[in-house]
Amino acid sequence: MSQALTVGLPPDGTLGFLHVDMDAFFASVELRRHPELKGKPVVVGGTGDRGVVAAASYAARSYGIHSAMPSSRARRLCPHLVFISGDHAHYGEVSARVMAIMGEFTPLVEPLSLDEAFLDVRGALHGGVRPSEIASEIRRLIIEKEALTCSVGVATSKFLAKLATERAKPRATPTGPVFGSGVFVVEPGTELDFLHPMPVRRLWGVGPATGEKLSRRGIETVGDLAAQPESRLIASLGRAQGRHLHRLANAVDERPVSITHGLKSVGHEETFSRDIVDPETLRRQLVRMSDAVAARLRSGGQRGRTVSIKVRFGDFTTITRSATSEFPVDGTGLITSEAARLLDAIDISPGVRLLGVSVSQLSSGEARQLSLDDLGRSSDDAIDPVVDEIRNRFGGDAIGRAASMSGSGRLSNKKLGESQWGPSQ
Secondary structure, eight states, X not given: OOEEEEOSOOOOSOSOEEEEEETTHHHHHHXXXXXXXXXXXXXXXXXXXXXXXXXXXXXXXXXTOOTTOBHHHHHHHOTTOEEEOOOHHHHHHHHHHHHHHHHTTOSOEEEEETTEEEEEOGGGOOTTOOHXXXXXXXXXXXXXXXXXXXXXXXXXXXXXXXXXXXXHSOEEETTEEEOOOSEEEOOTTOHHHHHTTSBGGGSTTOOHHHHHHHHHTTOOBHHHHHTSOHHHHHHHHOHHHHHHHHHHHTTOOOOOOEEEESOSEEEEEEEEEEEEOOHHHHHHHHHHHHHHHHHHHHHTTEEEEEEEEEEEETTOOEEEEEEEEEEEEOOHHHHHHHHHXXXXXXXXXXXXXXXXXXXXXXXXXXXXOOOGGGHHHHHHHTTHHHHHHHHHHHXXXXXXXXXXXXXXXXXXXXXXXXXXXXXXX
């Protein structure tokens, strides 16, 4: 099972927590690969009517385009927008190199996603070195080695460092991007001055519903919230959320940097260009997704005990179903069989917009004992090592299951990140 190792100490008032966030990461990587697009409005995402924007260049943002926006709306805002479907595997490779640069300064690096991470550099503050100098050096090395830019927030806690990053970032304006400072520092003793004027919705945990509830009580800024007795917030929001928000509003965040060893889950999901109501069509998609998930598990030396499926209908109603086995598995046949059993129990007649398969409760290299129920399927999974070897030597589409055949008769195995942001047509 994946283990989380919490290291370091909670904030002690020492300046030394960094939040590093790459600037428009996916779009910037694509602009690096396609320099002829420099200065043009570019987005990475699904190009079809059901696609969404994953990342927008700052030139695109000047038109009001942002991540998670439907691609159709982005295209209306900027008819000459350049769409790139994206290359998740390549972004992962670049991310690994960027994270390695951060690791040169401290072993305490907590990745939040491919393009951002928390760092605790307090252990590197010797010989008069300041956290801001480390932040600037990280930026310099990323620019030098990857030709990409990032923004860094520096503070006495993770929460404040993340908010500080926004002050350091470039801003999109109708006349083009305005570059920020690159590094912004919240000095010790100025935390409340920095935090309290902000809108209360900037606090982690304040979504639209909570924000509206607070607004009805006249609480608009973080300072307004901090002035409320904790007991009143608990009465209004519940004990957990009331205490959480009261502490954040008073700049109390004792979370240390946490390093996670191993993945928590491996999955693949896809939004279809049209809702699917045919069970056989969904079954073929399920086989392809299970094959992709199983192959990624084996390539990473992982097995998992819980198989889950995710189904989103045309009205955006989303359900998940899971099953946990006694022993961890990584076989295509076993994962497909379990996912299909879960799908068969769901009424798909309303039409399926999105389907996903994932495996969680992972462990590394743990042997699986076959049960009598497995014997009829184990021969199917016995071919997996052969399939993996052929794909490693001749490419990902060199061999696959019959369900992976496209209408033209060619293999079309699922790729990492494929259709992650919606269909391309």
